Amino acid sequence: xxxxxxxxxxxxxxxxxxxxxxxxxxxxxxxxxxxxxxxxxxxxxxxxxxxxxxxxxxxxxxxxxxxxxxxxxxxxxxxxxxxxxxxxxxxxxxxxxxxxxxxxxxxxxxxxxxxxxxxxxxxxxxxxxxxxxxxxxxxxxxxxxxxxxxxxxxxxxxxxxxxxxxxxxxxxxxxxxxxxxxxxxxxxxxxxxxxxxxxxxxxxxxxxxxxxxxxxxxxxxxxxxxxxxxxxxxxxxxxxxxxxxxxxxxxxxxxxxxxxxxxxxxxxxxxxxxxxxxxxxxxxxxxxxxxxxxxxxxxxxxxxxxxxxxxxxxxxxxxxxxxxxxxxxxxxxxxxxxxxxxxxxxxxxxxxxxxxxxxxxxxxxxxxxxxxxxxxxxxxxxxxxxxxxxxxxxxxxxxxxxxxxxxxxxxxxxxxxxxxxxxxxxxxxxxxxxxxxxxxxxxxxxxxxxxxxxxxxxxxxxxxxxxxxxxxxxxxxxxxxxxxxxxxxxxxxxxxxxxxxxxxxxxxxxxxxxxxxxxxxxxxxxxxxxxxxxxxxxxxxxxxxxxxxxxxxxxxxxxxxxxxxxxxxxxxxxxxxxxxxxxxxxxxxxxxxxxxxxxxxxxxxxxxxxxxxxxxxxxxxxxxxxxxxxxxxxxxxxxxxxxxxxxxxxxxxxxxxxxxxxxxxxxxxxxxxxxxxxxxxxxxxxxxxxx
Numbered sequence: 014x015x016x017x018x019x020x021x022x023x024x025x026x027x028x029x030x031x032x033x034x035x036x037x038x039x040x041x042x043x044x045x046x047x048x049x050x051x052x053x054x055x056x057x058x059x060x061x062x063x064x065x066x067x068x069x070x071x072x073x074x075x076x077x078x079x080x081x082x083x084x085x086x087x088x089x090x091x092x093x094x095x096x097x098x099x100x101x102x103x104x105x106x107x108x109x110x111x112x113x114x115x116x117x118x119x120x121x122x123x124x125x126x127x128x129x130x131x132x133x134x135x136x137x138x139x140x141x142x143x144x145x146x147x148x149x150x151x152x153x154x155x156x157x158x159x160x161x162x163x164x165x166x167x168x169x170x171x172x173x174x175x176x177x178x179x180x181x182x183x184x185x186x187x188x189x190x191x192x193x194x195x196x197x198x199x200x201x202x203x204x205x206x207x208x209x210x211x212x213x214x215x216x217x218x219x220x221x222x223x224x225x226x227x228x229x230x231x232x233x234x235x236x237x238x239x240x241x242x243x244x245x246x247x248x249x250x251x252x253x254x255x256x257x258x259x260x261x262x263x264x265x266x267x268x269x270x271x272x273x274x275x276x277x278x279x280x281x282x283x284x285x286x287x288x289x290x291x292x293x294x295x296x297x298x299x300x301x302x303x304x305x306x307x308x309x310x311x312x313x314x315x316x317x318x319x320x321x322x323x324x325x326x327x328x329x330x331x332x333x334x335x336x337x338x339x340x341x342x343x344x345x346x347x348x349x350x351x352x353x354x355x356x357x358x359x360x361x362x363x364x365x366x367x368x369x370x371x372x373x374x375x376x377x378x379x380x381x382x383x384x385x386x387x388x389x390x391x392x393x394x395x396x397x398x399x400x401x402x403x404x405x406x407x408x409x410x411x412x413x414x415x416x417x418x419x420x421x422x423x424x425x426x427x428x429x430x431x432x433x434x435x436x437x438x439x440x441x442x443x444x445x446x447x448x449x450x451x452x453x454x455x456x457x458x459x460x461x462x463x464x465x466x467x468x469x470x471x472x473x474x475x476x477x478x479x480x481x482x483x484x485x486x487x488x489x490x491x492x493x494x495x496x497x498x499x500x501x502x503x504x505x506x507x508x509x510x511x512x513x514x515x516x517x518x519x520x521x522x523x524x525x526x527x528x529x530x531x532x533x534x535x536x537x538x539x540x541x542x543x544x545x546x547x548x549x550x551x552x553x554x555x556x557x558x559x560x561x562x563x564x565x566x567x568x569x570x571x572x573x574x575x576x577x578x579x580x581x582x583x584x585x586x587x588x589x590x591x592x593x594x595x596x597x598x599x600x601x602x603x604x605x606x607x608x609x610x611x612x613x614x615x616x617x618x619x620x621x622x623x624x625x626x627x628x629x630x631x632x633x634x635x636x637x638x639x640x641x642x643x644x645x646x647x648x649x650x651x652x653x654x655x656x657x658x659x660x661x662x663x664x665x666x667x668x669x670x671x672x673x674x675x676x677x678x679x680x681x682x683x684x685x686x687x688x689x690x691x692x693x694x695x696x697x698x699x700x701x702x703x704x
Contacts, residue, residue, distance in 0.1 A: 014121055014357045016207065016402060017134075018108035023101050025051040026426055026438040028073040033422070033442050037383050038403040040416045042470040043424030044508065048438030049406040052424075053211065053362045059105055059139045059200075060209040060360075065182045067103055067141050069173045074435045076101040077169060081160055084152050084168065093148050100151065102142035102180075107207065108189065109135045109358065120206040121357050124186040126196050136189040137203060139182065147179045208356040210345040212338055214364035214406075330369035335378065338366060339385070346389045346399060359401045367409035376415040379405065413467035418459050419444040423470060425530055446528040454521045461518070468510035469525070474670055475533040476511045477519050482608050483536055484513050485647040487667075490659040494667050501671040516540060520565035523590065532589045534666045537562045538607045539595040541574050551631045552595070552604040566592050578604065582665070593666035603630040605660070609638030609646055615660040 015036050021027040026048035032039075041049050058065045072080075083099035111121060113133045118125065124135045143151060155168060184203050188194035342361070349359050367375045382403055390399040407413065413421065423441040447455055462469075469475055478484055488511070495503045514522060516537045526533045540563075541555025542548060549559075555574040563577065564570050566587075578596060585592045595605040598615055605611025613634040617623040622633045638646070650657060659667075 014109055014111040014118070015400060016107060016358050016360060017110045018106075019052075019056070020104075020106040020108075021052065021055055022104045022106075023073045023076050024055045024067075024071060024103045024105075025073060026436060027051050027055065028075050028437040030438055030440045032440050033444075034402055034404070035420050036402065037386075038379070038405060038416075038420060039422060040379070040412065040420050041404065041406045041422045041424060042408075042413050042467070044426070044471055044473065045408070047424040047426040048440075049424050050214075050364070051438070053364060053404075053406065055103070055105060056209060056360070056362065057211060059141075059182070060204060060207065061211070065141060065200075066177050067180070069169065069176055072101060072103065073437070075437065077165075080169070080172060081165065083148070084155065084160075087148065087152050093146070096152075097143060097145070097148040100143045100148060102140050104138065104140045104142075107137040107139070107203075109137070109206075111135065119357050120202070120354065123196075123202060124198065124206065126186050126194055127188040127190065129190070132189070134189045136187045137184065137198070137206075138187050138195070139184050139200075139203065141180055141182050144179055144181050151175055151179050204356075205354055206357050208345075208349055208352070208359040210341075210348075210359075210361045212341050212361070212363045212366070214368070331371060331374065334366075334369045335374065338363065338378075342385060343389065346386075346401075349399065349401075350393060350396070355396075357400065359399065360404065361401060362404045362406070364406045365408065366405060367407055367412055372411040375409050375411040379412050379415045408471055410467040410471065413470050414462065418447065418455065421470070423529060427530070441528060443528070447524060450524045454524065457518070457521050458525055461514070461521075469512065469529060469531060471508065472510040472531065473508040474504070474510075475526070475531055476509065476666075476670070477514050477522060477533060477535045477537075478511060479516050479536065479538055479608065480513060480643065482643045482647040484511055485644075485651045486608070486612070487511055487536070487663070489651050489655060490663055491667055493659055494664060494671070498668070501668060502673050504667070504671050516560045516562050519562040523565070526590060527588065530589055532670065534591050534593060534670045535562065536593045536663060536666060539563075539574070539577065539604070541606050549606075551628075551635055552606050553628055553631055555606075560594070563592070563594060586669070591666060591669050593662045595660070596662045598661050601627075603627045603634065605631075605634060607638065608660070609643060610634040611660045611662070612646075612650070612657070613637050616657045619654075619657055 019032045022029050079101040087096045184198045185195045386401050421443045425439045426436050491504050495505050540558050540560040541552045542559045543550045543556045595611045597604045605614050613620045
């Protein structure tokens, strides 16, 4: 049995998202403020918190209209039951898969309510909803008036205090094929079915050596508590008992030796007639408790030199972070095995494991995670496997590098209305999203991104380039163009990634880029060729292009150079993608074949070719470009000789990328909002003050 799908509705950015989980490890990537933390938070509220509570700001912004619609329904005289149906609720649906031919289902048996013997799916619904019969109270004392922006805000403010008192959590098992067939359950029963643990992103491993932050020691305390429980396995119990016996031996020594001396410190009372006839003598007794020893008098130390042990804060943050995560996972496993009734599945969220880890350690961590589960469970193999499923949220391209496509879920935050004031998260499954992509292309993408970097998953915008020259010169060109036109957004302040892919492979990224909905400029070379043997030539001599990306873009293998140079700006765009290749700087002028000769032609005075015919200028530019290595040419003009003009085809592409058209706000970053009457920021909240 395993949890194979989570659906969340009406929680912050997660208005309606579906997340498919892998049997072992699911890696969630995406930009900031795309809903990754919201997913962990809503699961924590329902499956860990003793008494789940939410407030108005936890509801998706789209729910505000639903609250207003419910109010209007009440004012229009609809029955309370119909008003109740219009009030939004925060909901999490958990879909479990199991083998219907199995003989024992354990804690899952109570949640199987369908009558289909071949159905291998069970659905559990957890909902934070308005209590039955509470719709009248929710909207009581609210004036009957048209909801203007001001009165709407007053109405929403009134709900803030009412929601925590009038809403409650309900759990039921539901037939996955018949929503009317369901059985009321309890949170306790759900938590007995699905154990849930978290390694949070903020782990308190501050680099503060002046204050002893004994984070690791506290984890050891919890490990000892698990080992001491009545349901712990025999090996852990032996360790706990051995620790207790060691403490008892110390206690005996204290009672026999230390207390003799301690009594001498007590002032004599005999001179005052105490203890008198039959009065009890004063004795001292020292009681040692293993838990208190661990909590107050046991510290994790690192081996130093010359017998000197160093505090845990003296170790590097990366090592401490890794040790902390591993100890937490061991503790979660011990707690799972020591449960009085072993859960059927175990879900562990690990948020941002890359904190303080160097790139290679990040990749090793994600690769070895599944192996750790097997190693921990090996001594208890006879008790069955550890049904653990990891959900990793990360901003690390290195963690993404080491993860196969099918295990990655991409979170994307998009505007849900034209103004961009309401944003909603999308969850994109790379397994499904690239399902129609040819297998050789998917293999290429995975190998390429594994060998380079997966920055595409975290960027706001991207530029795909041919090679080293573009990668060095494009950032300089962006700086030159930033601020030249008020209508353009500054790319320097956006999360832009430049990926070197080559003209022969750029088209293989098209499906991935469309799937990611990533605004991308693809800068490639015209690569003019002539003759049946498709020999390299200058542009004025060319009859076709050898560039695979260009041919794929226009879906034409034998497209001519003259046809390419006549393409309009609109034909260079396809949705969120734009193609850019060399074009004449002036109508009818010379044209470059590659970046280097186009760069020369865009700066004729700099290279001394301001005169001559089209043919002569192309020839001279080609010779100058060929006279030195591409990397040396690019480095000189990127670092030393920086007074130059950007070639037109690149400048046009950068301006398109910087254009704010159809973008109400920067992807992943909602407009700044101030929550009225709340003393903290809310993820994805767009409830604003009247100002």
